[in-house]
Amino acid sequence: MDSARRLGRAQIDVLAQLGVSTVLLGGIYALIAVGLTLIFGIMRVVNFAHGEFLMLGMYAAFWAYDLAALDPYLVLLGAIPLFFAVGLLTYVLVMRGVIHASHNAQIFTTVGLSIALQNVALVVWTGDFRTLRPWHSSVVIRVLGTAFNLSQVVAFAIAVALTLALFAFMKWTHSGRVMRATAQDHDAATLMGIDTDRVYRLTFAIGIACVGAAGVLVSPLYAVYPTAGLQFVLLAYVVVVLGGLGDMVGAMLGSLIVAAVEVLGSYVFGVAWKEVFYFVLFIAVLVFRPAGLFGQRGAETLGV
């Protein structure tokens, strides 16, 4: 008897469910990771405060729902320009001063920003876990033996649409070309008449807008608290290294791999193990393929 025939109806359902869960989770991770990889690829800065902007996005959605009963998807329309502005302001006030400084100075700056934002959130909103339950988070969709809730599907669809829009922007618009050129050769870009400070400002603002949007999208699915960003940003680092630093397509594929590892690991060994698995993966990539699974060798020092 061949092995396929031994797979019963129940096992096929489980596999389908795991597959769907992977894709849904991967889409959201991709949106978090593309912002991080964009900022790294173009500015050569690792934004250790990335998760805190995600946390702020979650709080924005929570308070809009709690105080004004606004649906997170409606809040998203305002959150994207809001977080774009937050990114601009953060660049001008904080990042501009260290953009040409040593990596140490940049690390201290973004780690400091991360701690500061966590503690401001703690003081202002306390450490309570908060949840928001809009109507769509309790709508369960069943298709071909798999089940998932509506919030997950919408979050996935919007995250993928935003990621693809960013990808198209980078690939086909003049501004996108200007950003990639600045990443590849800062001085040569200046000699083309490109205002590189403006490029960095725009890059940081777009990266923060992405992660802010991701925060709003995950708010119906996860608890909101001051260090909520950490759980996501840790895996975003894994995704970014896996995909090749600064590589956007790599980040999308990396998101799916990390999501698959998380979903499978949780199913087979239990949820508590999931972080062990993706950090083992992380270390393996760093040891065997430091340019990332999909990264062009040498590209990590040259940009996208």
Next chain:
Amino acid sequence: MLRLDAIDAFYGDVQALAAVSLEVGQGEIVALVGANAAGKSTTLRVVSGLVAPRRGRVLFGGEDLTPVAAHRRVERGIVQVPEGRRLFPFMSVVENLLLGAHPARARAERASTVEYVYSLFPVLADRRTQLAGSLSGGEQQMCAIGRALMARPRVLMLDEPTLGLAPVLVSRIFETVRAINADGVTVLLVEQNVRQALTLAHRACVLESGKLVLQGRARELLGDERLKRAYLGL
């Protein structure tokens, strides 16, 4: 048109230029020659704004460029082709060219300028979708010059455009520079092929250890005994 006025420039504590003054007139080709580390590239970088002089001024059409940021100088029409081409290696030839037309003044005309660049370098039209990093050395240099032309320069500065190229390509690049100049673009050229540079240029300046030691009509410098001994190996 372009004037450097007693420029002192430093890299850290090391002085790269000492009281360098020179002038480039409208429509001229001026060659900057000298040994390695004589300050030729630094002179170009001071004009393009990548290096800020410690003392002295750069004047362009009477305007003092000191407060003008490097990227704004490109809008004024000062465009540099950097040493080593410095193309964007992971972008295609046509993307590199379009990036050259970044200044607003040039962007409006970029469709016609691309055709002009393709007419100067037909090989770039054949390679338009190829990644710039995969071109041969000569093609990369053509792409770098083409990219600079996309900005519609009034002054084109070329830093060692023939470095590492085969002799037949060297002549080809020199012919193209002559053609670009004939179309009304002023040229400031840094070259290690001293003889060919002096044959091409109207005037030349000789730098030695950051100082301007000799300048004059290129044809006359070709016969200069000191220059012959130092650079032409005669």
